[in-house]
Amino acid sequence: MADNIPVKSFLNEVGNISQFTGRFFSQWYRPRYEISEFIRQCYFIGYKSLPLIGLTGFIMGLVLTMQLRPTMVDYGVESQIPAIVGIAIIREIGPVLTALIFAGKIGSSIGAELGSMKVTEQIDAMEVSGTNPFKYLVVSRVLAATLMLPILTILSDAVSLYGSYLGVNIRGQTSSSLFWIQVIESIDFYDVLPAFIKTYFFGFAVGIIGCYKGYNSSKGTEGVGRSANSAVVVSSIIIFILDLLAVQITDLLGYN
Amino acid sequence: MQSKKAVNNIKLGIFVLAGLFFLIIILYMIGKNEHFFGSNFMIKARFQNVQGLKIGNNVRFGGINIGTVKEINIINDTLMEVEMVVDNELKNILRKNAVVTIGTDGLVGNKVINIESEGNKSALAMEGDILPSKKPVNTDEMLRTLYKTNNDVGMIAENLKSTVEKINKSEGLWNLMNNKDLSMHITHSVENIEKASREANLVVNEINKVVKKINSGHGLAGTIINDTLLAVTLYEAVSNFRTMSKRSDSLVVHLQKSITEIDKEITEGKGTVHSLLMDSTSARAIEKSLINIEKGTEGFQQNMEALKHNILFKGYFRRLEKEKKKKEK
Amino acid sequence: MITLEQKRTKKTQLSTVIDVLSIKNLYKSFGENKVLVDFNFTLHKGENVVVLGKSGSGKSVLIKCIIGLLNPDEGEITVLNEHVLELNTTEMDKIRAKIGFLFQSNALYDSMTVRENLEFPLRRHWIKVTQEEVNELVKQALDDVGLGYTVDMMPIELSGGMRKRVALARTMILKPEIILYDEPTTGLDPITGKEIINLMIKIKKKYNTSSLIISHDMNCVKMAADRIVILLEGKCYAEGNYETLKNNKDPKVMQFFE
Numbered sequence: 001m002a003d004n005i006p007v008k009s010f011l012n013e014v015g016n017i018s019q020f021t022g023r024f025f026s027q028w029y030r031p032r033y034e035i036s037e038f039i040r041q042c043y044f045i046g047y048k049s050l051p052l053i054g055l056t057g058f059i060m061g062l063v064l065t066m067q068l069r070p071t072m073v074d075y076g077v078e079s080q081i082p083a084i085v086g087i088a089i090i091r092e093i094g095p096v097l098t099a100l101i102f103a104g105k106i107g108s109s110i111g112a113e114l115g116s117m118k119v120t121e122q123i124d125a126m127e128v129s130g131t132n133p134f135k136y137l138v139v140s141r142v143l144a145a146t147l148m149l150p151i152l153t154i155l156s157d158a159v160s161l162y163g164s165y166l167g168v169n170i171r172g173q174t175s176s177s178l179f180w181i182q183v184i185e186s187i188d189f190y191d192v193l194p195a196f197i198k199t200y201f202f203g204f205a206v207g208i209i210g211c212y213k214g215y216n217s218s219k220g221t222e223g224v225g226r227s228a229n230s231a232v233v234v235s236s237i238i239i240f241i242l243d244l245l246a247v248q249i250t251d252l253l254g255y256n
Numbered sequence: 257m258q259s260k261k262a263v264n265n266i267k268l269g270i271f272v273l274a275g276l277f278f279l280i281i282i283l284y285m286i287g288k289n290e291h292f293f294g295s296n297f298m299i300k301a302r303f304q305n306v307q308g309l310k311i312g313n314n315v316r317f318g319g320i321n322i323g324t325v326k327e328i329n330i331i332n333d334t335l336m337e338v339e340m341v342v343d344n345e346l347k348n349i350l351r352k353n354a355v356v357t358i359g360t361d362g363l364v365g366n367k368v369i370n371i372e373s374e375g376n377k378s379a380l381a382m383e384g385d386i387l388p389s390k391k392p393v394n395t396d397e398m399l400r401t402l403y404k405t406n407n408d409v410g411m412i413a414e415n416l417k418s419t420v421e422k423i424n425k426s427e428g429l430w431n432l433m434n435n436k437d438l439s440m441h442i443t444h445s446v447e448n449i450e451k452a453s454r455e456a457n458l459v460v461n462e463i464n465k466v467v468k469k470i471n472s473g474h475g476l477a478g479t480i481i482n483d484t485l486l487a488v489t490l491y492e493a494v495s496n497f498r499t500m501s502k503r504s505d506s507l508v509v510h511l512q513k514s515i516t517e518i519d520k521e522i523t524e525g526k527g528t529v530h531s532l533l534m535d536s537t538s539a540r541a542i543e544k545s546l547i548n549i550e551k552g553t554e555g556f557q558q559n560m561e562a563l564k565h566n567i568l569f570k571g572y573f574r575r576l577e578k579e580k581k582k583k584e585k
Numbered sequence: 586m587i588t589l590e591q592k593r594t595k596k597t598q599l600s601t602v603i604d605v606l607s608i609k610n611l612y613k614s615f616g617e618n619k620v621l622v623d624f625n626f627t628l629h630k631g632e633n634v635v636v637l638g639k640s641g642s643g644k645s646v647l648i649k650c651i652i653g654l655l656n657p658d659e660g661e662i663t664v665l666n667e668h669v670l671e672l673n674t675t676e677m678d679k680i681r682a683k684i685g686f687l688f689q690s691n692a693l694y695d696s697m698t699v700r701e702n703l704e705f706p707l708r709r710h711w712i713k714v715t716q717e718e719v720n721e722l723v724k725q726a727l728d729d730v731g732l733g734y735t736v737d738m739m740p741i742e743l744s745g746g747m748r749k750r751v752a753l754a755r756t757m758i759l760k761p762e763i764i765l766y767d768e769p770t771t772g773l774d775p776i777t778g779k780e781i782i783n784l785m786i787k788i789k790k791k792y793n794t795s796s797l798i799i800s801h802d803m804n805c806v807k808m809a810a811d812r813i814v815i816l817l818e819g820k821c822y823a824e825g826n827y828e829t830l831k832n833n834k835d836p837k838v839m840q841f842f843e
Contacts, residue, residue, distance in 0.1 A: 043264045047271040090282075116695070124654050125692035129706035130678040151275030158278045184285045188312070192282060 020212045027132070028139045038140040045106050045141070046148030053152050054159045056101050060093060061085065061160030065167030078172065079182075085164045086183030087191060094157040095195050096243055099202035102149055103235040107210040110141055111231030114214025115224035123215070138215060142207035149203030150196060190255040198246040202239050209235040296323065296341040300386045301356035301369070306336045307396075308367055309358055315340045315369045317354075322346055325369060337386075340369060353378035356389045441546045442512070448553035449505070455557060456498070603630040604663075605763050605795045606651065611660035613646055620646050621657065622819035628763070628795055633786075635798045635806045637841055638816035644799040645689070647816070648765045651797075652686055653677050665762065682710040685761035685794075689768045691752040693740040700736045703727070703755050710759060726754040729791070730784060746777035750784065757788055764788075766798040770805050782808045803842070815841065 065085050072078050114137060117123050126133040161183060168174045213231040217223045306328060315323040323342030331337050342350070353374045361368045371387070381387065606628035613621040620643035628634055638644045649655040651662055653669055662669050667680055693702050703723045707714060727733045730750040740748055749769065756764060769785065770778035782805050789796055798809055806813060806827065813830050815823040815838060823830060823838050831842050 039265065039268065042272075043268040047264075047267050050271060113696075120690045120695075121688040121692040122694055124649070125686070125688055125694075126705075127654060128652055128681055128684075128686045130681055130709040131705075132674070151272055151279075154275045154278045154282075157282075180285075184282075188286055189283070192286065196279070 016216070017209070017212055020215070021208055023134065024138060024142055024208060027135055028143065032132075032135070034136050034140045037136055038144055041140045041144035042148055045144045046151060049102060049105055049148070049152060050155065052105060053098050053101055053156045056097065057094070057156035057160040058163040060097055061089060061163030061165075062167040064088065064093065064160075065164040066170065069167075069171060081168055082164070082174065082179045082182035083186035085167075086161065086186050089157055089160045089164065090187050091191050091195050092243075094160055095153050095199045095202065096239065098153045098156040099149060099199065099206065099239045100236055102145075102152065102203070103206045103239060104232055106145060107206045107231040107235040108228040110145075110207065110210030111213040111217075112224055112228035114138075114141075114211055115217030115227035118215060118217045119219055119221070119224055134215075138208075138211040141211055142204060145207030145210075146200055146204040149206065150199040153196070153199045190250070194246060194250040194255060198242060201242050201246070205238040205242060206235045209238060295344040297344055297347055297383045298326065298339055298341050299350070299381055300337055300339050300384065301389045302331065302335050302337050302386060303358060303389050304334055304336070304391065306338060306367075307358055309338065309369070310367065313367050313369065314361070315342055315371065317342070317346060317350065317371045318373065319370075322371075338369065348380065350381040351376060351378040352381050352385060352387065354381065354387055356387045437543075441543075441550050445546070445550045445553045448550065448557055452553060452557045604628065605630050605665055606797065607663045608647075608651070609661040609663075611647075611650065611657050611662065613643070613650060613655065613657045619819055621650075621660075624660070624816075624819060625821055626814060628797055630762075630795050631789075631793055633789060633796045633798060633809050633811045634814060635800055635810035635812075636814045636816050637801060637806060638799075639801065642816050643819060644816055645767055648686070648767060648797065648799060651765060652681065652684055678710065682706075682759055683762045685756035685759065685764035687749075687752055687756045687764065687766045687769055689771055691740075691748045693748055693752055693755070695740055697740075698736070699727070699732075699738050699740065699743075699751055702740065702751065703758050706755060706759055722758055726758040727751075729757060729788065730754045746773055746780065749773060749777075749781055753781070753784060753788070757792070760792055762794060764794050764796045766796060766800070768800055768802075769798065770800065770802045775804065778802065778804060779808070785809060801841075 065081060068081055068084060069078070072081050072084070114123070117137070123133045123137065126136060165174075165176060165179045168179060210231040213227040213234070217227040309325060309328060311325050311328060313325045314321050315325060323340050323346075325338055326341045327339040329337045329339070338356075350371065351373065354371050355374055357370045357372070359368050359370045360366070604627050606626075608624060608626040611621050611624040612619075624647065626636075626647075636644050636647065646655060650657045651664065651669070653672075657670070660670075664680055665683060667676070669677065669680055672680065693699075694705065697705065700723055703726055704719055707719055707722060723736065724733065727736060730753055732747060732750055732754065735743060735747065735751065740751070743751060753769075764785075766785065769781055773781065785796065785798075786809060788794065796809075798805065800806060810827055812824065812826055814821055815830070817823075817837060823833060823835065825833075830838060833839065
């Protein structure tokens, strides 16, 4: 399978990923449903990622505000900082930053977990034990990642905005109600909805790439490491590509 | 193990609900901001041109956001109807004669609809009422006018620039300012004026003498004095001379003042006078006008001379001749 | 040798020799690499057969084809009178419940405790099963391998030999009719390996299972094998019990017994 010609191997990889994704779509809605495994994965993928994503979100909001401040003061629009930060966080930084952190944490862990399961024949063992490992492992994880990332993004947005509020108040004085009103006034449904919808795709991409890389891990511990690594790299790239697509689609639909 | 799993589920539940809660909160806040929820009522206004007003733009009453634009319909080729939803509490405030205009939020901001109250003599507005509208202040037009003004200003600036350039290039000004003739001319004029006033003085003396003669009732002078018309004329003439000499006096003062100012400005090298004087043509013109002034004062002096010999006595002799004729009759 | 047709007609008949597993004309290749070429094999009930072969000779491929983890290119596999290659997923799962598979690397689920590992196939194959039954079966299976005390431990806390025994317990928990062992002693020290083999023999006697053991460990072969099949060049190269094969003068056979 391994081809030395980069283009050919790239195309091969794309084809395999597409096939894997197709397999996901042909299986996820069919019984039997691995509900308890899905909930377990939601807990690990969603809840367990919250501290990390909250922390990065908070720092991002704070830093962004503090970095923007000098320029905004130069232009005499210091009062617009909440609006600008609000738009930046809700529309772009929140979804993409959260997705990237998510890819780093969840993509690699899924890649490594499934990779080691593959290498130690646990996936085969599951199949022998009357379980469809694709459903049990892949569908549950991909669905959990798809559904948890939007929630993480929303929470990260909230924490980011709180960080931004603190950032505004380090130098200036803005009441929290004024801050929130300015943020809320600067955004509308068409800022929130595309940003919210695209996080589902980000989550799906992270889940499916992590599972693909793990599921097709080559033998040996090195293969597991490579799976985890390339899961993060590929899903990060796909997040950016999807982001580009998302902005073009919203632009096309006139919601930008 | 069972309890461990239950805790997991509780945490997961809290996590999911917190996320959904924030999503709902943010959507609700935006919705509230855009008046998607709550009880509203709808009013309309018609415009010839809505100037890019969009659905969702804010509606303001007395500067407060009270609603949003809900729909924009084309009634016909010259009439657009804007439907807006506003807070229910406005039901008791908004009146039928309130005027609706389309404005801009800031200079380059979004379009907004402004509703201004026109006193409270009218009935309260009802659901679906069409409120009167005013042709909005068109920023485009404003900008067009501004553009024209800008152009004019630009042209003026251009002219000024070329003038200044010309002046800067010309040596005329410096010639003028260094021209000894100029001060000489001025001195000359002043001298002439002085001379003229002296002549005027002389005339007055002569008149005094005449008046004395009249007072003593001698000869023909008596006749003159009886002629009030002549006396008035004489008086006027004299006062005219006086004002004239006064004016000449102040003219000279002004001239002197201007010259010192010009001198100052020129040495400092700024100001309009500087620019004007930098122009050789204007320098020449100033020189010419100064010469004219000189000539004028000269003429004035001549006039005075002529007056001494002519006007007064001309009339005087004319009257004498008339008297003679009367007596001969 | 009984033909397939004959076997089908004898389905209900009781015979002294029952074939629980038979493989006919099996071909499997990966690209250019022909792993199995016209492989024929039969496993009788209550028999321990060792498949002997070099690394990469296709032993693992063979048993993965039997359990349905790999699809052969050609051939016929009959397990408990069912043609496994023609079954759908649901039917295959029923057959799989009757086959135990001990993986070379144990394949214990790292994220689960020993109990959960053992419960997994139970709950998966028998959907309607009460907690009491499950607990009873788990306890029994662990007692069989002598590791009852590890029930709430994680696999990572266990030694290699213990893991192998837990894996064996998991394989045994469904009381399979056939057990496929994929190199059961690989990676273990000879003493532990012997313990495992003894355990295998004990279990075989207790539950009267048939076993197909894949190995290149001569200790294992000597102790466990009722019959030995030498897999060479993708074929069943030689067959017989330990003594006959040991005395075989074929150099290709002899190399295994040196």
